[in-house]
Amino acid sequence: MSVKQISVFIENKKGKLAEATRYIADNNVNMKALSIADTQDFGILRIICEDPKAAEEALKEGGFITTVTDVLAVAISDKPGSLAAILEVLAEANIVVEYTYAFLSAKAGAYMIFRVDDNQSAAAALAGAGIKTANQEDLF
Amino acid sequence: MPNYYQPEIECASLDEMRAIQNEKLVKQVKHVYDNVEYYRNLMDEKGVKPEDINSIDDLHKLPFLTKADLRDAYPYGLLATDLKNCVRIQSTSGTTGRRVVAFYTQKDVDLWEECCARAITAVGGTNEDVCQVAYGYGLFTGGPGLNGGSHKVGCLTLPMSSGNTERQIQFMQDLHSTILCCTPSYAAFIGETLKDMGLTPDDIDLKAGIFGAEPWTEEMRRDIEKSLGIKAYDIYGLTETSGPGVSFECEEQTGMHINEDHFLAEIIDPETGEVLPEGSKGELVFTSLDKEAFPLLRYRTRDICVLSRKKCSCGRTLIKMTKPMGRSDDMMIIRGVNVFPSQIETVLLKEGYSPNYLIEVDRERNTDTLDISVELSPEQFTDTVKDLSAKEKDLANAIKTMLGISPKVHLVAPKTITRSEGKAVRVIDRRKLHD
Numbered sequence: 001m002s003v004k005q006i007s008v009f010i011e012n013k014k015g016k017l018a019e020a021t022r023y024i025a026d027n028n029v030n031m032k033a034l035s036i037a038d039t040q041d042f043g044i045l046r047i048i049c050e051d052p053k054a055a056e057e058a059l060k061e062g063g064f065i066t067t068v069t070d071v072l073a074v075a076i077s078d079k080p081g082s083l084a085a086i087l088e089v090l091a092e093a094n095i096v097v098e099y100t101y102a103f104l105s106a107k108a109g110a111y112m113i114f115r116v117d118d119n120q121s122a123a124a125a126l127a128g129a130g131i132k133t134a135n136q137e138d139l140f
Numbered sequence: 141m142p143n144y145y146q147p148e149i150e151c152a153s154l155d156e157m158r159a160i161q162n163e164k165l166v167k168q169v170k171h172v173y174d175n176v177e178y179y180r181n182l183m184d185e186k187g188v189k190p191e192d193i194n195s196i197d198d199l200h201k202l203p204f205l206t207k208a209d210l211r212d213a214y215p216y217g218l219l220a221t222d223l224k225n226c227v228r229i230q231s232t233s234g235t236t237g238r239r240v241v242a243f244y245t246q247k248d249v250d251l252w253e254e255c256c257a258r259a260i261t262a263v264g265g266t267n268e269d270v271c272q273v274a275y276g277y278g279l280f281t282g283g284p285g286l287n288g289g290s291h292k293v294g295c296l297t298l299p300m301s302s303g304n305t306e307r308q309i310q311f312m313q314d315l316h317s318t319i320l321c322c323t324p325s326y327a328a329f330i331g332e333t334l335k336d337m338g339l340t341p342d343d344i345d346l347k348a349g350i351f352g353a354e355p356w357t358e359e360m361r362r363d364i365e366k367s368l369g370i371k372a373y374d375i376y377g378l379t380e381t382s383g384p385g386v387s388f389e390c391e392e393q394t395g396m397h398i399n400e401d402h403f404l405a406e407i408i409d410p411e412t413g414e415v416l417p418e419g420s421k422g423e424l425v426f427t428s429l430d431k432e433a434f435p436l437l438r439y440r441t442r443d444i445c446v447l448s449r450k451k452c453s454c455g456r457t458l459i460k461m462t463k464p465m466g467r468s469d470d471m472m473i474i475r476g477v478n479v480f481p482s483q484i485e486t487v488l489l490k491e492g493y494s495p496n497y498l499i500e501v502d503r504e505r506n507t508d509t510l511d512i513s514v515e516l517s518p519e520q521f522t523d524t525v526k527d528l529s530a531k532e533k534d535l536a537n538a539i540k541t542m543l544g545i546s547p548k549v550h551l552v553a554p555k556t557i558t559r560s561e562g563k564a565v566r567v568i569d570r571r572k573l574h575d
């Protein structure tokens with residue numbers, strides 16, 4: 001029903017993002033999706049990868065602060081209006097979407113990641129509309 | 141059963157203490173007048189002669205000495221004995237202007253170390269203890285003072301100095317240190333390192349810590365006590381007055397007993413210089429009573445605190461001083477408001493943040509700016525910008541409530557605020573650069 005997303009705190013200083021992504025690569029974490037949210041002071045790097053546990057441990061080892069969140073991954077077809085359709089279903093069910101970003105899986109095609117306030121209800125609402133949410137193993 | 145290093149002094153009656161102070165003060169004033177031209181001139185200007193000082197009730201007649209006097213008289217102007225009688229120099233870091241150099245005869249060193257020995261004994265130290273001194277050694281008074289005190293008590297002394305924290309912890313484990321002496325910020329750092337090494341307070345034998353040389357808060361005390369599994373005690377002193385050990389905490393942990401047989405304390409109104417009654421908040425002024433090389437009469441410490449003779453459960457009758465509530469040296473005037481870093485620290489700890497912070501003050505278009513960088517802990521991190529921005533805002537509001545002016549708060553990654561292993565650098569004031 002959901003997938004694990006790792007978030008990493010990045011200071012908004014020159015080179016900090018490069019430092020974090022270099023560190024992740026050096027520790028053989030293969031990032032499948034990545035999004036960055038930033039403010040003047042800090043950024044949050046969000047990562048979807050095959051082995052979130054190993055990735056989180058590696059990051060912690062490197063002194064980064066991280067948190068793991070369950071997010072929804074929804075397969076999206078390559079035609080106009082498919083993202084709108086999903087958002088409509090969620091809005092209808094009074095689900096708050098904190099953020100969303102795209103993700104391309106070599107194995108399974110295009111996905112959208114949704115961070116919502118209530119995964120359970122969101123997945124149920126989407127299922128009711130015939131939209132399936134993916135599990136970790138569906139993506140890799 | 142409380143332990144005293146010199147019970148006849150530490151538990152003397154008020155009359156006994158007065159008698160000691162009266163006798164010593166008369167001698168000290170004469171010693172200074174006869175040997176220190178700089179202070180003799182100050183007394184002559186005020187029309188005060190040594191004969192006018194017959195007891196501590198006459199103390200108020202003497203002129204004050206300030207940090208500016210120490211700078212003017214640098215290096216030998218306040219020396220009261222021949223250099224050939226001196227055996228030691230200690231010095232301040234000189235971060236706030238010209239450095240202060242203090243001189244010691246062997247007797248001065250002995251008395252200073254005795255003061256530190258009283259402090260170590262008050263936290264339960266005996267000749268069965270292993271005392272790890274992780275203050276810096278060298279010109280800084282912290283290391284040498286506690287080192288000497290530890291010898292006098294008969295503790296097995298580990299002269300570690302500061303730094304190389306993992307080695308500190310290894311020694312602590314291998315040699316079963318029971319007492320730790322260092323700056324509070326370094327104690328907090330050792331606590332964090334212990335945790336990072338996968339160890340707990342159960343893995344070390346520390347029971348007490350003596351922490352001083354920089355301001356710290358009650359919250360910080362609790363943090364240190366928890367992370368190291370100890371009781372944390374405060375100690376006070378200034379290089380000018382010899383170093384740590386001017387006053388020290390006992391088991392009650394409610395203020396520091398002043399070694400008033402050596403240092404006579406007064407509280408004055410910092411604006412007018414008027415002596416205030418016991419219990420008033422004001423600037424602490426010290427008069428040395430038996431210094432040979434570097435006696436200071438009515439030296440204004442710039443520390444703001446309160447004195448109290450309230451009976452202490454430890455049995456000591458030595459007058460107590462509160463932790464300094466601020467220091468005019470540290471005091472910043474930001475947008476017309478008096479701001480002490482300790483106030484900001486209090487808010488941070490209350491709101492669950494680490495005591496590692498950096499205050500930056502600057503001026504933009506004639507308006508003061510206040511930026512506070514705070515380390516975010518892993519527990520406080522969340523994946524949404526909204527939550528983290530709300531945290532910054534909440535903290536800024538809490539600080540505004542305390543200070544009356546709004547800061548900009550910046551969350552930064554853990555361990556990114558540069559931490560010196562001695563005194564913490566917490567304030568950068570860039571306004572001076574533009575003046």
Ligand SMILES: [Zn+2]
Pocket residue numbers: 390391392397452453454455456
């Ligand atoms: Zn006491």
